[in-house]
Amino acid sequence: MNYRHIYHAGNFADCLKHAILSRIITYMQKKDKAFRVIDTHAGPGIYDLSSKEAQKTGEWKDGIGKLREANWSKKSKELLTPYFDAVQAVNMGEKFDTYPGSPMITHSLLRKQDRMTVSELHADDFQKLHALFKGDYQVKTQEVNGWHALKSNLPPKEKRGVLLVDPAFEEKGDFFRMVRGAREALERFSTGTMCFWYPIKQGLEMREFNADMVNVVGHPNTIVAELWVKDTTHSLDGSGMVIVNPPYTLVNELRIILPEMSRALSQTEDGGWRVSTLVPES
Numbered sequence: 001m002n003y004r005h006i007y008h009a010g011n012f013a014d015c016l017k018h019a020i021l022s023r024i025i026t027y028m029q030k031k032d033k034a035f036r037v038i039d040t041h042a043g044p045g046i047y048d049l050s051s052k053e054a055q056k057t058g059e060w061k062d063g064i065g066k067l068r069e070a071n072w073s074k075k076s077k078e079l080l081t082p083y084f085d086a087v088q089a090v091n092m093g094e095k096f097d098t099y100p101g102s103p104m105i106t107h108s109l110l111r112k113q114d115r116m117t118v119s120e121l122h123a124d125d126f127q128k129l130h131a132l133f134k135g136d137y138q139v140k141t142q143e144v145n146g147w148h149a150l151k152s153n154l155p156p157k158e159k160r161g162v163l164l165v166d167p168a169f170e171e172k173g174d175f176f177r178m179v180r181g182a183r184e185a186l187e188r189f190s191t192g193t194m195c196f197w198y199p200i201k202q203g204l205e206m207r208e209f210n211a212d213m214v215n216v217v218g219h220p221n222t223i224v225a226e227l228w229v230k231d232t233t234h235s236l237d238g239s240g241m242v243i244v245n246p247p248y249t250l251v252n253e254l255r256i257i258l259p260e261m262s263r264a265l266s267q268t269e270d271g272g273w274r275v276s277t278l279v280p281e282s
Contacts (some may be wrong), residue, residue, distance in 0.1 A: 004169070005043045005044075005047070005101070006047055006048075006053040006054055007053050007054065007056065007057045007059070008057065008059050008103070009047035009049065009054060009059075009060060009099045010047065010049060010054075010059065010060030010063045010064040010065070010099035011059035011060060011062065011063040011064075012059075012062065012063045012172075012227065012229050012239075012265045013063075013197075013199070013239035014063060014064070014099070015063050015064055015067055015261065015265065016066045016084075016227045016239055016240075016241070016261070017102070017195075017197050017239070017241065018083055018100075018102060018105050018263065019080060019083050019193065019257060020116060020225060020241055020243070020250075020254070021102060021105060021106065021164060021195065022080075022082040022083040022086065022105060022109065023079065023082070023247070023250060023253055023254075024104060024162055024171075024193055024195070024243075024246070024247060024250065025037065025109040025110075025162060026082050026109065027081070027247035027249060028114075028160065028162065028193075028247075029109070029111060031160075032113075033113075033158075033160055034111075034113035034114050034115065034158045034160065035114055035115075035156075035158055035160035035161050035162065036114065036115045036116060036117065036156035036157075036158045036161040036162075037106045037110075037114075037115075037116040037117075037161065037162045037163075037164065038116070038117045038149070038153050038154070038156065038161060038162070038163045038164070039102050039103055039106065039116065039117070039118045039119065039148075039164045039166045040119050040146035040149050040150050040163070040164065040166075040167075040181075041119070041120070041145070041146040041165065041166050041167050041168070042101065042103045042118035042119055042120045042121070042129055042146075043100065043101045043102075043103075043120060043122075043125050043129070044101065044124075044125040044126075044128035044129050044132070045100075045101050045103040045118070045128065045129045045132045045133070045272065046090060046098060046099070046100055046101055046104050046132060047098065047099045047100075047101060047103050048097065048098060049097045049098060049099055050097040050215075060099060061263070062229070062267065063265065064087060064099060065083075066264050067080075067261065067264055067265070067266055068084075068087075068096070069102060070260070070263075070264035071258060072260060073256075075256055076219060076256055076257045076260045077243055079253050079256060079257050080257060082108075082109060083105065085108070086100055086104065086105040086108040086109070087099065087100060087105075088092075089108055090104060098140060101259075102164055102166070102205055103118045103129065103132070103133070103139075104118070104132075107133070107138070107139065110138055110139070112138075114138065115138050115139070115140070115156075115158065116138065116139055116140070117139075117140045117142065117143075117149070117156075118133070118139065118140070118141055118142070119141065119142040119143075119144050119145075119146050119149035119153075119155050120141075120142075120146075121143065121144060121145050121146065123143070126141070126143040129141055130143075138147075139247055141225070146165070146167060147167075147177055147180075147181055150163070150165065150181050150184060150185055151184050151188070153186035154184075154185055154189040154192070155188050155189040155192070156189070156192075157244055160191045160192075161189065161193070162192065162194075162195065163189070163194040163195065164180055164192070164195045164197070165185075165194070165195065165196050165197065166177065166184075166195075166196075166197035169198065169199050173227055174197070175198070175205050175206070175208070175209040176178070178196055178198065178209070179209065179212040179213060179216055181196075182194070182196060182213060182216050182217065182242075182244070183216045186217065186218070186220070186244070189243060190220065191242070191245065192244075192245060193244065193245045193246060193247070194243070194244040194245065195241050195242075195243050195244075196213075196241060196242040196243075196244075197239065197240070197241050197269075198239065198241070198242070199238070199239050199240035200228055200239055210278075213242055213278065214278060214279060217242075217244055217278065217279045218265075218279070219279070220243075220244050220245050220279065220281075221244075221245060221246065221277075221279065221280065221281035222242060222243065222244045222246075222277070222278040222279040223242075223246050223250070223251055223275060223277055223278060224240055224241070224242055224243075224274070224275070224276050224277075224278045225240060225241050225243065225254050225258065225274070225275045226238060226239070226240035226241075226272075226273060226274050226275075227239065227240070227261060227262060227265070227272075227273045228270075228273070229265050229266050229267045229268075230266070230267045230268040230270050230271055230272045231268065231270040237267075242278060251275055253270050254275045255275055258273040258275060259273060261273070
């Protein structure tokens with residue numbers, strides 16, 4: 001697989017994923033008890049937007065670049081502050097040339113008692129990830145296939161946790177592997193909050209994925225959040241997250257921030273968003 005996220009860092013899909021992740025972790029902080037965040041496809045942890053790879057596509061300019069310049073309502077700005085603060089923390093002053101991956105965003109939100117486990121298989125990316133957190137007592141880095149990490153790290157010893165699964169979807173069968181991963185995760189940690197990111201694609205594979213996730217999840221409360229920046233018939237212009245056991249506040253929060261994110265990020269009049277229930281709470 002030749003996928004490297006540096007070409008896509010900070011794009012609209014990252015914005016959706018990281019905004020949701022920050023809201024979930026913020027909710028986890030409401031209780032004093034420690035929690036663990038498990039990130040199965042972590043990447044290098046941080047991205048240089050001035051690199052030739054990021055400059056080649058410039059996708060961040062239509063993602064986090066637009067969000068930084070958008071006009072937000074008071075409530076949306078409040079809800080997005082943890083995310084925006086994490087982005088600003090890796091940039092110096094007015095200069096903006098760095099974007100934090102999910103490990104850095106997570107790390108910025110951890111309290112002293114909280115922990116995270118991050119996994120990455122790509123050798124170069126793992127070395128960067130490991131160097132980034134070397135000596136940090138809160139972080140465990142693993143050079144391992146993310147799908148294997150999912151099984152081996154659940155349940156977390158803290159008994160509270162968030163699972164983030166966001167593979168590249170460059171390999172055939174990733175939708176199937178995600179469904180299988182969801183099944184395995186629920187067998188090991190049925191009370192955990194689990195986030196499964198996916199690209200919005202057309203055709204049979206996508207329809208089967210939606211149906212299979214319903215069957216696999218079974219009884220836990222599960223929602224779907226999606227954002228697309230233009231018509232998604234022919235290209236990857238949308239993404240979503242299936243969230244199992246979401247915070248009870250999340251649906252209402254997303255219904256506040258996603259319309260404003262959509263207005264900021266949409267590239268045509270075909271852009272949009274949705275938040276819906278995949279499996280109702282039993």
